[in-house]
Amino acid sequence: MTDQIYIRPVGFVPGPQHEEGKVIRLAGGMVYAQRFAVVLRQDGKFTRRWVCDTDTIGEVLAGLPASVSDEAQAQLTNLTLKHPPLNLGARAIRLDQPQVMGILNVTPDSFSDGGEFFEKPEVGSAHASAMLEAGATIIDIGGESTRPGAAATWEGDEKERVLPAIEYCAAMGAAISIDTRRAGVLEAALEAGAHIANDVSAMRHDPRSMSLAAKAGCPVILMHAPGDGEDLHSKGNYENVAFDVFDVLKERRDAAVAAGISRANIVLDPGIGFGKSLPDNLAIINALPMYHALGQPLLLGASRKRMIGALSNEADSHKRLGGSLALAVAGMNAGVQLLRVHDVAETVQARNVWRGLRDAALTDFAELPDS
Template sequence: MSDTVYIQPIGLAASPQSEEGDCIRLAGGMVYAHRFVVLVRRDGEIVERWRATRDTIDDVMARLPDELAADAEAQWTNLTLAHPPLELGGRTVRLDQPQVMGILNVTPDSFSDGGQFLDNPEAGRQHAAAMLEAGASLVDIGGESTRPGAPATWEGDEISRVVPAVEYCAGMGAAISIDTRRAAVMEAALDAGAHVVNDVSGLRFDPRSAELCAARGCPVVLMHAPGKGEDPHADGNYANVVLDVFDWLARARDRAVSTGISRAKIVLDPGIGFGKSLAENLALINALPMFHALGQPLLLGASRKRMIGALSKEAPVDARLGGSIALSVAGMNAGVQLVRVHDVAETVQARDVWRGLRDAALTDFSMLPED
């Protein structure tokens, strides 16, 4: 019989004074959490659930058995952990507010842009420049489609696709992420000027990946996908999708650290759309604040995904801007540090308005004047 513990923020606040200080600043960002539940899970089933606030959490923690106390204390500390900025070449990406990662696909079969940047490097260069000018903090370059049913890509083809894109983005001074599962592609991209490895397999697909990232000292994004082999969408069976993904990401984080990757360079991604149903994707997005308890910055990649079409009369990929913005803002409201999007200018505008509202909320009009 194995027990695990989880601390989930369930009540978010616009400002600390709105709860008279009875809240925490979530992950050092611009979101505050006031109410929480502490869950105990045994053999896949939730067996205890206690509600708490910042002022009563110690009383709830005291109810936990000794074998869960240390993990609960670590999660509570992690929920308030402020993350240092990512130093990416000549660029500094702060993690105390949401940052926008722009997508540049150089594939023949991307679900969103149909390969328009693969054989036209000038178009890719212009697109990257436009994203950076619009306010993208990073450009995420991918040379393999990981949509459901996509054919496997030979690593030689993937390298020939991404390296020119990395080079022209590096020439612009961009902070660059390489979206790949293959160590050879990671290495070629890093050599060409990339700074971050974004692996949808969580460094499981290629056994050399973790060692390579540790040796290069680069930040890594570990994404949850249930499939370990060629199909990342395979084997998506969950007893409780939120808690199962939470546990999976904790193990991925610990595996990465065991290979020599610094915890300060690990970002976690719950993998929206990868081997998950609509209901499971919605559950994960609603539970995003809990994932701060893992102690790492979070990335949300939901732009133009199938779930948006499913919720909007089967809107095609090129008509999912509104849903993409809604999901990005949901991530910001949950304290997510990075949102990965196709529509950079619109998302940056939404982020800036969101940030203005957050700043304004720190001056609470309803407070009584001090004597």
């Protein structure tokens, strides 16, 4: 029998004083959890669920089967981990508040921008500059469309697309992420000035990618996608999507560590829209706080995704700003550290207002007498 355990935060407060300090500060950020569901899964089936708070969770964990006891304790510790900054060249990106990653697609067939920046370095450079000025801390450059049904991209074409963009972003002093599944592209991108490997296959597509990232010492973003080969959207069959994705991300985290990648350099992404239905995506977003139990910073890439159109009368991708901001705020409320977005200025504004509310909440009840 295979036993698996999950600790899912389910009750939140604006600040620790709301519960007299009896909270967990998720991942060293600005989200505070007070109640938790501890879920036991045996042979893929859910068998027990305990709801507890910070006073009683220790008792619940002490009564768990020996097969999951160590993992449960590790997850509880992971929920409280304060992550160090991501070191990206001369930049250090702090992870104690949400950071915004701006998307720069230099493809002819992106689902969102439709090739607006393809083979147009002046336009792409201006857009990257505008995103940085608006508050993006990282520019994520991609040269291959990964939308459902997109044709595979030859490695040489991908290099020709991304390397000029990396060079003009590096000239601006930007922190740069390269969105690629191919080790050859990753190697060339790092040499050109990129700092982060963002791999939508979680480095399954090209087995050389992990060893290359380990040797380079660069941060990696490992995203969940159910498919393999060229079709990342296939094989999206789940027993329970939020927990199944958790399990896969755990396996990819451990594979990266085994390959020599430092835990401090691993970011996890649940892969919204990749081989997932609308109910699947909604379930994952509602479960986002649980993924902190994996002990890594989290990235949410939900900007302009198909699920927004499905919930808003099939709105076209360029008319999904409201839904994108709603999902970004959901991510912030879950303690997500990185938001990968198209609309940087609007998302930064939403983040700043969210941050203001969180800061103000830390002084709530400060003037009330002790009861």
